[in-house]
Amino acid sequence: MVVAPHREGGQAQFIENPVAVPIGLFGATCLWARRNLSSPISVGDLAGHAGWAPSTFARRFLAEAGVTPLRWLTGQRMAEARRLLEVSDLTVEAIARRCGLGTSTNMRLHFMRELSMTPTSYRRLYRADLAPGRT
Secondary structure (H helix, E strand, O other): OOOOOEOHHHOEOOOOOOOOOOOOOOHHHHHHHHHOOOOOOOHHHHHHHHOOOHHHHHHHHHHHHOOOHHHHHHHHHHHHHHHHHHHOOOOHHHHHHHOOOOOHHHHHHHHHHHHOOOHHHHHHHHOOOOOOOOO
């Protein structure tokens, strides 16, 4: 089966609820990280929560989840930022802080890199009460 990578109308294909927690060894640590996205979290912090040495944790996490811990964490932050853009009236700056992306400038950089659009454009496109042609 072949699936188009983009929806009609220029909308990229996004997963509604991305898989947030790798199954197995690191489920509790991933849940902890998702609950603390606004805090600075390093690979060392994740490893400490899991009770592993950082290098061993990073290697095992990559083997289990298929991505590095840092890439997984950034993905979780981006997923939360997208969700908040869709459902809240928070400013882009407030969302960036709440998701652990730091500043609106940093969040904009991540959005451009991953989605090829700004957070404001994303909100306009995906927020039901702002999207053109939606009732």
